[in-house]
Each structure stands twice: as C-alpha cells, then as structure tokens.
Amino acid sequence: MVGSPKQTGEGPDAPTETVRVELAERSYDIIIGEGLLADAGTYLAPVLTRPRVVIVSDETVAGLHLPPLREALNRSGIRNDAIIVPAGEGSKNFTQLQSLLDRLLELRVERRDTILALGGGVVGDLAGFAAAILRRGIDFIQLPTTLLAQVDSSVGGKTAINAAQGKNLIGAFYQPRLVLADVTTLTSLPARELRAGYGEVVKYGLIDDFEFFQWLEKNGADLLAGSGAAMRHAVAVSCRAKAAIVARDERESGDRALLNLGHTFAHALEAEAGYDGRLLHGEAVSVGMCMAFALSTRLGLCPSQDAERVRRHLSEMELPTGTDGLGLAALTAETMLGHMRQDKKVTDGQLTFILARGIGQAFVTRDVAEADVKEMLYDALRPARAG
Numbered sequence: 001m002v003g004s005p006k007q008t009g010e011g012p013d014a015p016t017e018t019v020r021v022e023l024a025e026r027s028y029d030i031i032i033g034e035g036l037l038a039d040a041g042t043y044l045a046p047v048l049t050r051p052r053v054v055i056v057s058d059e060t061v062a063g064l065h066l067p068p069l070r071e072a073l074n075r076s077g078i079r080n081d082a083i084i085v086p087a088g089e090g091s092k093n094f095t096q097l098q099s100l101l102d103r104l105l106e107l108r109v110e111r112r113d114t115i116l117a118l119g120g121g122v123v124g125d126l127a128g129f130a131a132a133i134l135r136r137g138i139d140f141i142q143l144p145t146t147l148l149a150q151v152d153s154s155v156g157g158k159t160a161i162n163a164a165q166g167k168n169l170i171g172a173f174y175q176p177r178l179v180l181a182d183v184t185t186l187t188s189l190p191a192r193e194l195r196a197g198y199g200e201v202v203k204y205g206l207i208d209d210f211e212f213f214q215w216l217e218k219n220g221a222d223l224l225a226g227s228g229a230a231m232r233h234a235v236a237v238s239c240r241a242k243a244a245i246v247a248r249d250e251r252e253s254g255d256r257a258l259l260n261l262g263h264t265f266a267h268a269l270e271a272e273a274g275y276d277g278r279l280l281h282g283e284a285v286s287v288g289m290c291m292a293f294a295l296s297t298r299l300g301l302c303p304s305q306d307a308e309r310v311r312r313h314l315s316e317m318e319l320p321t322g323t324d325g326l327g328l329a330a331l332t333a334e335t336m337l338g339h340m341r342q343d344k345k346v347t348d349g350q351l352t353f354i355l356a357r358g359i360g361q362a363f364v365t366r367d368v369a370e371a372d373v374k375e376m377l378y379d380a381l382r383p384a385r386a387g
Contacts, residue, residue, distance in 0.1 A: 015293040017232065019239045021155065026175045028238045030155060034228055035291040036067050036144065036182035041076025045142060045175045049112040050077045054104060055142075056127035057118040058087040061145050061270075062187050065118060068155040069143070073180035080116075081107050089275040091122055092161045100130050114177070119144035120193075121153035121281065125171070128159030129318075142176045145232075147197025149203070151238035152259075156246040162275060167267045167344035173251055173351050180239050181233040194224055196282030199289070199319055201234050204241045206289060206310065207258050210360030214239055220317055255321070257364045258346055261354040262288030268339035269328065278327050286319035287326075295376045296355040299368070306358045323381055333377035337370070 014035035031043060045051070053073065057066055073080045083103050086089050104115070117140060124142050131140035142154035160171025186194060198220065205213030216234070217225075223230035242259065249256035266281070266288035270284035273279040290311050292378050296302035311321045323331060345352035347366065351373070356362045 003354055008156075009118050013025075015221065017236045019236065019243050020305050021243045022173075023175060028176060028178055030179040030181060030243065031238065032181045032183065032232060032235050033149075034184045034232070036180050037065060037185065038072055040069055040072040040143070040180065041078055041283065044116075044178065045071070045076055046283075047139075047141070048078065049063075050115055051076075051137060052110075053078060053080050053114045054107060054109055055080060055082040055116045055118050056100065056123060056130070057082065058085050058091070058123050060087040061119040061123070065145055065185060069118060071114075082296075082339055083107075085126065087122075088277055089122055089162070090276075091268075092126055092234055092278075094161065094170075094302065097125060097130060097161055100126060101134060104130065104134055105142045109134065109138065110364065111135050111138050111377050112143060116143055117154075117176075118128075118143045118145065121150045122155050124149055125159050125168070126161065128157075128172050128176070132159055132172040133357070137174070139177050140174075144173075144179065144181055146189060146375040147186055147194055147235075148200050149184075150181040150183070150235050151197065152200045152242065154181070155239055155242045156259075157250065164269050166339065167275075169342065169344065179239075181251075183228060185237060186231055187226055189222070192278065194315060195319055196280040196286075198224060198286070198317055199282035199286040199314070201238055202310075202314065203259070203285065203289065204238045206293075206356065206359055207261055208360055209241065210358075213359050219228065220313070224317060251257060255364065257352060258354055258362050260345065261356075261362050262286070262290075264288065264340055264343050264345065264351065264353060264382070265336070267293040267343060268336045269286060269323070269326070269331075269340045271342075272328055272331050282343075283320050283326075284370070285299065286314050287322060290314065291322045291376065291380055292354060293356055295353070295368070296357070297372065298372060300374050301357070302356050302358055306356070310359065311352060330359050331381055333374045333381060336377050336381070337374065340384055 019030040100255050115131045117124045144150045144154040157173045157175035159174050160168035163169040219230050231370045266284035269284045293307035297307045350366045353368050
C-alpha cells in the first residue's frame with residue numbers, strides 16, 4: 001500500500017518506521033525514529049551520489065544539532081560544510097535566497113553534491129528551493145527538527161520563498177532524496193513551537209482519519225509533554241497520510257489541495273501579521289481550520305457539534321481558535337479576502353476552499369459564494385474588533 005510503514009516493531013512503540021513516498025524514479029523514504037542524527041552518515045551514505053554535502057541550518061538549530069550531525073558525517077567519511085541563515089520566517093525571501101546561492105557557489109558545490117536542510121520549515125523551504133535552481137538542480141535531503149516540518153513541510157517536495165503579496169508564492173516542486181525525522185530533536189523545541197506543529201498533526205485527522213483525531217483527543221497532551229512513543233506514532237501516521245496523497249497528486253492538481261485544510265485562511269492571517277513572528281504558521285493553521293469548519297457549518301455541510309469539537313480540542317491543546325490576542329485587531333473581512341485572492345489555489349479568479357462534512361470528511365470545492373465567506377469572517381473577527 002502506498003505510504004505503508006516498514007517497522008522494526010509493532011504499533012506506536014516501534015523504535016523506527018520507514019514510510020515510502022512512491023513517485024516512480026523520484027521515490028524516497030521517510031525514516032522516523034529517535035537518535036537518528038547521531039547515526040546520520042549511515043542513513044545518508046546510500047543516497048549520496050558522492051560523499052560531499054553542504055548543511056544549511058539556522059542560528060538556533062545549528063547551536064543544538066549541527067555539531068553532532070557533523071560528527072556523524074565525519075565518522076562516515078562524508079565531507080561537509082555548513083551555511084547558517086537567520087532564524088525565522090523572515091529568511092524566506094529573495095535576499096536570503098541570493099545570499100545562500102552565492103555561498104553555495106563560493107563553496108564550489110557541484111551537481112553531484114547534496115544539500116542537507118537541517119531545521120524547520122523555513123530552512124527546508126529555502127534550502128530546497130536553492131537546490132532546485134542551483135546548477136539546474138542538485139540533490140537535497142531533509143533533516144527536519146520541528147514537529148511541523150516532520151509531519152508536513154519536509155514531505156512532498158514543496159519548496160518556496162515568500163513575496164510581499166503572500167506566502168510561498170515563488171517556488172518549485174522539488175522532491176528530496178530522503179527525509180530523516182529524528183523525533184529526539186523535538187524535545188529541544190520551545191513549548192509554543194511544539195504546539196504550533198501540533199496544529200498540522202490535527203489536520204490529518206480532520207481530513208480523512210476520524211480514528212486518528214480520536215487518538216489525538218486521548219494522547220495529544222502526552223505528545224506535547226514529550227512522550228517519544230506518542231511523537232513517533234503521530235509523525236508516522238501524518239507522514240503516511242501525506243505520502244499517500246502526494247503519490248496520487250504530486251503537483252496539487254486534485255486532492256493534494258486537501259492538505260491545505262485551513263491554510264487559505266491561515267496564509268491570509270500570516271500575511272496580515274507580516275511574518276514578524278507574532279503568529280506561527282501552525283497557530284495560523286489552527287485558527288484557519290476553525291474558520292473552515294465554521295464556514296462548513298454556515299453552509300449547512302457540517303454538524304455544528306463537529307465544529308465545536310474541533311475548536312474545543314485545539315483550545316485544550318492551547319492553540320488559538322480565533323483572532324483574539326494575535327495582535328490583529330484592525331483586521332477586517334475585506335482585508336482577509338484581499339489576502340486570500342493571492343492564494344496559490346485561485347483558479348480563474350475563483351477561490352478554492354477545503355471544507356468538511358464532518359471530522360474526517362474534508363473535500364475541495366470552488367462552489368462557495370463570497371458573501372457566505374464574508375459573513376463567516378465578519379462573525380469570526382467581531383470579537384477582535386470589539387476588543
């Protein structure tokens with residue numbers, strides 16, 4: 001079965017799982033486990049064209065994980081250099097892309113070399129896009145160190161930088177050769193970043209896996225408290241779900257858009273916040289998913305109790321479910337719609353929405369009247385305006 005795991009044990013306590021992303025000659029593995037970076041050379045060597053890599057990381061992650069990674073590569077005889085970029089969403093721009101490309105060329109990176117993206121979604125997107133365009137494409141490998149990156153952005157080959165007009169508008173589909181997801185790295189995350197990544201985990205339950213959502217209701221608190229078994233299980237389930245969808249629709253011409261549940265609203269919120277760090281991506285997705293369920297309820301598609309159940313779980317996990325407290329009090333429905341019209345999924349000027357008939361029953365549609373969206377947004381933003 002596409003995306004099915006190979007395990008060295010059974011169930012959520014298996015120490016290592018491998019999920020295959022089936023894309024013909026561009027297929028690759030996602031290896032999930034604990035302590036993988038310490039043995040990174042063993043995992044990387046079989047997929048390297050030659051034993052030379054350049055690690056791209058950010059200032060925060062490099063201080064935590066770069067030394068043991070380089071030590072592991074050295075033990076395996078893999079020559080390596082490192083390039084450090086500033087941490088944060090602000091690095092996903094043309095300036096940092098140009099700087100990264102210049103540094104890679106200064107290091108005389110060749111087509112047979114490999115870029116390693118060590119970090120969260122920002123590093124993965126920036127390094128992956130650089131790999132896609134440097135010398136018309138060189139190999140890259142994802143070593144995600146955040147929950148959000150392990151369950152979402154490191155898998156599927158989307159690489160991009162932001163523009164003034166919106167998030168991820170300039171990029172390429174470019175698949176990695178390998179994803180090495182060491183859940184041990186998640187224990188070094190600030191609680192807020194771990195919670196933000198959890199927003200993307202919940203998404204997979206809401207799309208088409210009601211049983212996983214139920215599991216999260218019972219085990220989400222343990223995951224956020226640092227349970228290795230819970231983290232491994234959540235990452236593996238999420239990666240299997242994404243791998244299956246990507247294999248069916250690599251370039252988002254069909255049901256891959258399901259992975260954007262809540263994201264049309266989320267990207268608009270991030271654009272309004274100016275990518276300044278006050279709103280993390282997973283936090284925006286949490287609010288966006290609540291909006292998607294609110295719109296589904298307004299349209300008579302989804303039972304109100306399902307929308308409330310989603311909101312309640314996200315709130316219990318201390319994720320935002322509305323715009324109060326996000327510093328966006330001046331945001332209006334009209335401004336939100338303006339941002340949303342720059343969404344990548346707009347077709348012939350028509351907005352694309354991922355809505356739900358219930359938990360685990362998401363679907364893609366363009367048949368939504370803008371008046372209904374505006375009314376939902378007006379209601380959703382009213383508390384923020386009143387405050």
